[in-house]
Amino acid sequence: MFKEDMANIAKKVSWSSRGDDRGERAPLLNGAEDGKHSNRQFSGGGMFHVGSRSTVDLEEEITPEEDIVKSRLKEIPHNEKLLSLKYEGFRCLEIRRWVICGLIGFLTGLIACLIDIAVEELAGYKYSAVKQNIEKFTEFGGLSISLILWAALNSAFVMVGAIAVAFFEPIAAGSGIPQIKCYLNGVKIPCVVRLKTLAIKVFGVICSVAGGLAVGKEGPMIHSGAVVAAGVSQGRSTSLKKDFKIFEYFRRDTEKRDFVSAGAAAGVSAAFGAPVGGVLFSLEEGASFWNQMLTWRIFFASMISTFTLNFFLSIYHGKPGELSSPGLINFGRFDSDTVQYNLYEIPLFIIMGALGGMLGALFNVINYWLTIFRIRYIHRPCLQVMEAMLVAAVTATVAFAMIYFSNDCQPLGQDSTEEYPLQLFCADGEYNSMATAFFNTPERSVRSLFHNPPGSYNPLTLGVFTLVYFVLAVWTYGLTVSAGVFIPSLLIGAAWGRLFGILLSTITSSQSIWADPGKYALIGAAAQLGGIVRMTLSLTVIMVEATGNVTYGFPIMLVLMTAKIVGDYFIEGLYDIHIKLQSVPFLHWDAPPTSHWLTAREVMSSPVTCFNRVERVGRIVDVLSNTSTNHNGFPVVAHTTENEEPGKICGLILRSQLIVLLKHKVFVERASSRLSQRRLQLKDFRDAYPRFPPIQSIHVSQDERECMMDLNEFMNPTPYTVPQETSLPRVFKLFRALGLRHLVVVDDENRVVGLVTRKDLARYHLGKDGLEELQLAQT
Numbered sequence: 001m002f003k004e005d006m007a008n009i010a011k012k013v014s015w016s017s018r019g020d021d022r023g024e025r026a027p028l029l030n031g032a033e034d035g036k037h038s039n040r041q042f043s044g045g046g047m048f049h050v051g052s053r054s055t056v057d058l059e060e061e062i063t064p065e066e067d068i069v070k071s072r073l074k075e076i077p078h079n080e081k082l083l084s085l086k087y088e089g090f091r092c093l094e095i096r097r098w099v100i101c102g103l104i105g106f107l108t109g110l111i112a113c114l115i116d117i118a119v120e121e122l123a124g125y126k127y128s129a130v131k132q133n134i135e136k137f138t139e140f141g142g143l144s145i146s147l148i149l150w151a152a153l154n155s156a157f158v159m160v161g162a163i164a165v166a167f168f169e170p171i172a173a174g175s176g177i178p179q180i181k182c183y184l185n186g187v188k189i190p191c192v193v194r195l196k197t198l199a200i201k202v203f204g205v206i207c208s209v210a211g212g213l214a215v216g217k218e219g220p221m222i223h224s225g226a227v228v229a230a231g232v233s234q235g236r237s238t239s240l241k242k243d244f245k246i247f248e249y250f251r252r253d254t255e256k257r258d259f260v261s262a263g264a265a266a267g268v269s270a271a272f273g274a275p276v277g278g279v280l281f282s283l284e285e286g287a288s289f290w291n292q293m294l295t296w297r298i299f300f301a302s303m304i305s306t307f308t309l310n311f312f313l314s315i316y317h318g319k320p321g322e323l324s325s326p327g328l329i330n331f332g333r334f335d336s337d338t339v340q341y342n343l344y345e346i347p348l349f350i351i352m353g354a355l356g357g358m359l360g361a362l363f364n365v366i367n368y369w370l371t372i373f374r375i376r377y378i379h380r381p382c383l384q385v386m387e388a389m390l391v392a393a394v395t396a397t398v399a400f401a402m403i404y405f406s407n408d409c410q411p412l413g414q415d416s417t418e419e420y421p422l423q424l425f426c427a428d429g430e431y432n433s434m435a436t437a438f439f440n441t442p443e444r445s446v447r448s449l450f451h452n453p454p455g456s457y458n459p460l461t462l463g464v465f466t467l468v469y470f471v472l473a474v475w476t477y478g479l480t481v482s483a484g485v486f487i488p489s490l491l492i493g494a495a496w497g498r499l500f501g502i503l504l505s506t507i508t509s510s511q512s513i514w515a516d517p518g519k520y521a522l523i524g525a526a527a528q529l530g531g532i533v534r535m536t537l538s539l540t541v542i543m544v545e546a547t548g549n550v551t552y553g554f555p556i557m558l559v560l561m562t563a564k565i566v567g568d569y570f571i572e573g574l575y576d577i578h579i580k581l582q583s584v585p586f587l588h589w590d591a592p593p594t595s596h597w598l599t600a601r602e603v604m605s606s607p608v609t610c611f612n613r614v615e616r617v618g619r620i621v622d623v624l625s626n627t628s629t630n631h632n633g634f635p636v637v638a639h640t641t642e643n644e645e646p647g648k649i650c651g652l653i654l655r656s657q658l659i660v661l662l663k664h665k666v667f668v669e670r671a672s673s674r675l676s677q678r679r680l681q682l683k684d685f686r687d688a689y690p691r692f693p694p695i696q697s698i699h700v701s702q703d704e705r706e707c708m709m710d711l712n713e714f715m716n717p718t719p720y721t722v723p724q725e726t727s728l729p730r731v732f733k734l735f736r737a738l739g740l741r742h743l744v745v746v747d748d749e750n751r752v753v754g755l756v757t758r759k760d761l762a763r764y765h766l767g768k769d770g771l772e773e774l775q776l777a778q779t
């Protein structure tokens with residue numbers, strides 16, 4: 001359901017004139033205000049009295065607090081006092097919103113902490129076991145046993161994670177960022193914010209990272225935060241069938257979507273220790289509809305999230321209260337004094353940005369064709385699990401081979417940061433440098449590429465590692481496991497960036513200027529990630545916050561913009577590609593540039609299924625049961641004529657509302673004969689949200705089919721309409737700015753001629769040969 005959804009219910013709770021000086025309750029389901037007058041003049045004719053039928057009373061039960069406010073209002077007629085009292089009703093709601101955002105931040109931080117500790121423990125166990133095994137067999141021969149052990153451990157972890165995702169909740173596959181982008185754009189993706197999805201996501205990401213795949217745990221944190229937000233803000237769990245009877249006011253799409261954007265931001269904040277980056281991520285990648293108060297609440301959720309993670313990790317590391325690990329990934333601090341950049345390096349950074357854009361575009365193109373292959377041939381769950389296990393085994397085998405054949409030995413100093421140094425065939429007191437990159441969690445590998453002193457890696461090691469890891473990361477993204485693409489992208493970029501820095505110092509033979517290759521590793525990491533995901537604003541701030549040094553803000557921004565411009569020339573960003581492959585009606589910020597010559601008449605769906613203001617129940621049931629018309633909104637028109645001419649628009653009613661009305665048997669005949677004593681309340685609509693029962697589950701007898709239903713009382717009497725000559729860009733702006741799901745197209749006499757939905761707009765996009773129209777499928 002969307003922003004426009006259930007808008008009409010708000011209209012039902014009596015309309016007020018502006019002069020009504022009675023107490024004002026909180027806004028209803030679409031933010032529309034309501035008063036207490038109970039009559040309304042329609043363009044079509046007579047007056048009707050809202051609530052005159054005994055079955056219908058959408059008034060909410062009046063609380064004692066509201067009663068006190070009302071009595072006070074009668075006593076104090078002074079206008080200024082009246083305004084301040086009216087405002088108090090909203091202040092309570094605002095406090096609840098802040099409480100919910102605090103809870104979202106706290107729970108997201110806890111989940112991040114759980115993932116981090118679980119991955120550290122499992123990876124630590126795995127690498128210790130394999131390290132002991134390798135050291136044992138290096139002396140006596142038989143290293144193939146070590147390889148089998150490593151591959152078996154990897155495959156076992158990944159198999160468990162892939163089975164959970166493939167058989168129990170396929171929507172939990174991948175990073176979840178494309179799905180959250182779609183959700184915040186206004187598209188309802190089934191199961192995307194369910195509790196079950198969260199459980200599988202967290203379990204799956206622990207298994208896939210511990211299983212040594214070329215993945216990160218940062219992307220899934222964004223999805224996890226979004227699911228937490230969707231659950232907490234509703235005050236109940238539909239999966240567990242448990243209703244806590246709190247936050248009932250927020251059970252509608254506009255409110256829920258605002259909280260989900262806060263959850264996504266809290267996820268970014270927990271992943272990177274970047275609260276401002278989280279807010280900007282929500283703004284840039286997520287939320288379609290934004291307001292200023294939302295910014296502060298989202299920032300609050302992000303700060304709470306990073307603080308919670310920091311606090312609990314400090315306890316885990318045995319240093320309670322030392323808040324030194326703000327995010328799941330810690331790039332380590334880049335000290336401004338030792339790592340500076342000069343004006344003449346800026347052109348080099350731009351060249352690195354262009355290189356990152358091209359490599360990112362290559363990554364996206366390969367992954368695009370690989371994903372199409374998977375959709376066509378690897379769609380059965382058992383095949384998906386087998387592919388994930390194969391990738392895990394190949395990753396371990398390739399890593400082992402690279403370490404085995406590498407003769408890049410480095411001295412093991414006192415200040416070495418290696419967690420699991422492997423000696424292998426190196427002399428005593430030395431370790432294998434290739435093992436630092438492969439025999440580690442990806443986050444540690446990134447940190448070592450950033451901060452290990454010059455000379456820690458030889459160029460051949462870095463070149464081969466970049467090539468191999470690039471292939472593994474492309475193959476891994478899109479598997480049926482919960483995994484993100486942030487860390488592999490950073491690792492690839494950091495490797496070729498460090499290589500770039502080493503080659504520069506070799507070419508110029510001057511050690512002083514290009515002294516620190518870690519600087520180029522950071523710029524390379526930003527360029528590669530920007531080239532793959534095409535984020536600019538939020539990614540700049542995330543990188544600056546994660547490195548703890550604002551000095552690099554300008555070069556990082558320059559590199560990310562260059563990478564985006566170069567990458568966009570070849571292909572879209574990775575997330576946009578996956579959204580398109582899922583055939584989701586995603587609306588971008590603007591209509592396609594060449595679409596101004598298209599009008600609403602050419603894009604609308606027609607003929608439109610309309611209902612009369614007082615409609616026969618049998619017809620409503622037949623229309624809702626018809627699988628070919630799975631529309632969610634139906635225009636309500638004045639009585640249609642015999643020759644099927646379109647009627648004049650009176651309002652719009654939603655499928656979900658009709659189902660609730662049928663379920664509660666709100667018929668004209670029952671009202672007049674006083675058959676039902678219970679009155680329909682707004683709570684009935686809120687309780688049914690978001691999983692409205694299917695029409696097949698509602699029994700309507702043959703006698704009831706002949707009854708009539710008065711839609712006047714429930715429809716939205718002021719739906720958004722446009723003339724049929726309106727241009728496509730203008731229609732597009734209405735959808736994006738107002739968060740619409742349906743837009744009625746009318747002729748000069750206000751008669752319904754068509755209906756524009758998201759799918760009608762999303763099917764037009766800019767292709768190589770100009771504006772292209774996609775075919776609409778029923779699936």
